[in-house]
Amino acid sequence: MSTVTEAPAPAPEDAPPEVRTPPLRKRLVPYWLLLPGIAWLLVFFAAPLVYQASTSLQTGSLEDGFRVTWHLATYWDALVQYWPQFVRSVLYAATATGLCLLLGYPLAYLIAFKAGRWRHLVMILVIAPFFTSFLIRTLAWKTILADGGPVVGALNALHVLDVTSWLGLTDGHRVLATPLAVVCGLTYNFLPFMVLPLYTSLERIDPRLHEAAGDLYARPATTFRRVTFPLSMPGVVAGTLLTFIPATGDYINAELLGSTDQKMIGNVIQSQFLRVLDYPTAAALSFLLMAAILAMVTFYIRKSGTEDLV
Amino acid sequence: MTTHETTDAAPCARTVRRPGRLRRHLVTIAGLCTLAYLVLPNVIVLVFSFNKPNGRFNYQWQRFSTDAWTDPCGVADLCGSLGLSLRIAVWATLGATALGTMIAFALARYRFRARSTVNTLIFLPMAMPEVVMAASLATLFLNMGIQFGFWTILIAHIMFCLSFVVTAVKARVMSMDPRLEQAAQDLYATPVQTFLRVTLPIAAPGIAAGALLSFALSFDDFIITNFNAGSTVTFPMFVWGSAQRGTPVQINVIGTAMFLIAVVCVVVGQLAGARRKRS
Numbered sequence: 067m068s069t070v071t072e073a074p075a076p077a078p079e080d081a082p083p084e085v086r087t088p089p090l091r092k093r094l095v096p097y098w099l100l101l102p103g104i105a106w107l108l109v110f111f112a113a114p115l116v117y118q119a120s121t122s123l124q125t126g127s128l129e130d131g132f133r134v135t136w137h138l139a140t141y142w143d144a145l146v147q148y149w150p151q152f153v154r155s156v157l158y159a160a161t162a163t164g165l166c167l168l169l170g171y172p173l174a175y176l177i178a179f180k181a182g183r184w185r186h187l188v189m190i191l192v193i194a195p196f197f198t199s200f201l202i203r204t205l206a207w208k209t210i211l212a213d214g215g216p217v218v219g220a221l222n223a224l225h226v227l228d229v230t231s232w233l234g235l236t237d238g239h240r241v242l243a244t245p246l247a248v249v250c251g252l253t254y255n256f257l258p259f260m261v262l263p264l265y266t267s268l269e270r271i272d273p274r275l276h277e278a279a280g281d282l283y284a285r286p287a288t289t290f291r292r293v294t295f296p297l298s299m300p301g302v303v304a305g306t307l308l309t310f311i312p313a314t315g316d317y318i319n320a321e322l323l324g325s326t327d328q329k330m331i332g333n334v335i336q337s338q339f340l341r342v343l344d345y346p347t348a349a350a351l352s353f354l355l356m357a358a359i360l361a362m363v364t365f366y367i368r369k370s371g372t373e374d375l376v
Numbered sequence: 377m378t379t380h381e382t383t384d385a386a387p388c389a390r391t392v393r394r395p396g397r398l399r400r401h402l403v404t405i406a407g408l409c410t411l412a413y414l415v416l417p418n419v420i421v422l423v424f425s426f427n428k429p430n431g432r433f434n435y436q437w438q439r440f441s442t443d444a445w446t447d448p449c450g451v452a453d454l455c456g457s458l459g460l461s462l463r464i465a466v467w468a469t470l471g472a473t474a475l476g477t478m479i480a481f482a483l484a485r486y487r488f489r490a491r492s493t494v495n496t497l498i499f500l501p502m503a504m505p506e507v508v509m510a511a512s513l514a515t516l517f518l519n520m521g522i523q524f525g526f527w528t529i530l531i532a533h534i535m536f537c538l539s540f541v542v543t544a545v546k547a548r549v550m551s552m553d554p555r556l557e558q559a560a561q562d563l564y565a566t567p568v569q570t571f572l573r574v575t576l577p578i579a580a581p582g583i584a585a586g587a588l589l590s591f592a593l594s595f596d597d598f599i600i601t602n603f604n605a606g607s608t609v610t611f612p613m614f615v616w617g618s619a620q621r622g623t624p625v626q627i628n629v630i631g632t633a634m635f636l637i638a639v640v641c642v643v644v645g646q647l648a649g650a651r652r653k654r655s
Contacts, residue, residue, distance in 0.1 A: 315505025
């Protein structure tokens with residue numbers, strides 16, 4: 067842009083001189099391939115994040131316009147006012163992730179080792195629900211968990227709801243509009259994201275390893291604990307991340323299956339942005355959410371020792 | 377499939393205590409329960425597409441009727457929103473697949489600087505809650521004074537589908553044997569011929585997987601669309617709105633039809649693949 071010279075771009079300094087560098091046109095090929103896609107991500111993904119950071123430091127109103135005033139108090143006010151929603155989001159998402167792992171592991175194991183010729187059919191049944199819009203499927207839970215419906219009736223008869231009420235998960239003899247309904251919806255919505263990576267890593271395990279463990283007098287439980295589960299760790303890590311991250315920011319389940327007492331941080335961001343039109347608060351909240359998730363994910367990846375995943 | 381407790385157990389049957397029938401199938405039973413949990417809402421959607429609700433909401437079973445199936449577009453704006461969603465999904469798939477495949481080839485085939493930066497930039501959109509991306513992109517559009525509508529939705533969809541295409545195609549291209557291309561060149565194929573006749577056919581399943589994933593993600597996306605659509609109504613937006621105003625039975629008809637179409641497509645694809653393998 068500044069100087070116009072006929073000479074081609076200088077050769078990279080780190081290239082040893084004795085190696086014949088390919089012609090410039092060849093060397094530029096990867097950059098040309100990257101250019102459109104990376105430009106798209108820079109303009110519509112990275113730049114907005116920077117924009118959002120500056121928006122969170124603005125004050126003003128919709129009529130007078132917003133200006134950057136380095137008003138850091140927005141962050142403080144947002145935290146003070148909405149920390150219950152933050153805590154709730156993390157709790158709900160963590161519970162749903164745990165449930166997904168508990169429910170998804172047997173299913174992934176079933177597909178990988180036990181399904182035999184039914185494997186494809188089971189796989190189709192895991193993926194196919196995706197094609198019915200997930201909003202419609204979430205609305206179906208309203209029918210399933212309806213007051214006086216068979217599910218709630220059975221749970222009442224078995225006194226399960228008494229236990230969950232005592233735990234604070236439900237309220238009285240209903241499930242809809244309680245934390246249980248929201249967690250149930252979250253678990254349901256993100257279960258395939260747990261099952262698929264689990265299946266991928268389980269499928270890679272050589273079944274002969276199981277036989278070897280058995281030959282060495284390991285009981286099935288020991289085989290699982292010492293052989294199968296450790297080998298499936300990459301799938302566990304990928305699955306929990308793919309479940310936890312979107313679940314934390316989700317606002318659909320809380321909106322459709324919960325009441326005002328189950329609002330998550332996504333609901334707050336959505337209403338601040340689309341209804342209250344308080345853009346600085348919405349920006350500050352989503353920045354805090356992003357920071358919290360990045361911190362938790364980094365910690366988790368370090369802990370689980372699978373950094374090569376990223 | 378052959379686990380040690382079911383096969384060749386004869387010699388050690390006396391020494392090893394065989395677990396009970398129920399315990400042996402515990403994993404299978406648990407897995408099938410999870411599968412039921414996954415499929416149950418689809419069954420409900422199917423059953424309630426034959427309902428004739430009394431009020432505006434289709435949450436309680438009243439009586440059997442095929443009204444909605446014979447008149448799927450009977451609700452105002454429903455099929456319009458469906459068409460819009462399909463149009464956006466097609467364009468987003470084309471855009472994301474083209475851009476993503478190029479990036480994937482660059483990452484899988486070339487050494488260049490800023491490689492790890494590129495990898496991070498690809499990974500981040502997948503590791504970010506949708507609501508954060510949605511709000512920040514909408515902030516950009518607002519600040520730029522860009523009118524929300526078809527184009528803003530399309531831009532957003534291409535943005536978040538891109539990473540998934542890159543991941544799918546990159547995995548395929550990286551697992552490809554580079555000697556195949558060398559062989560083609562040894563047989564006097566030009567670089568263009570090599571690419572079209574060797575590289576592209578081998579990468580095709582990865583590209584197809586990425587495209588399919590893009591289509592599904594774009595068609596079903598709600599959160600990002602909600603922030604960047606303005607007053608434009610896609611199909612998920614229509615369903616969201618109807619959750620407040622009253623859910624027409626036609627929603628269930630379309631949901632069920634999409635489910636059935638998907639299953640038929642997959643089964644036909646599987647059968648075709650199996651037949652080709654046999655012959």
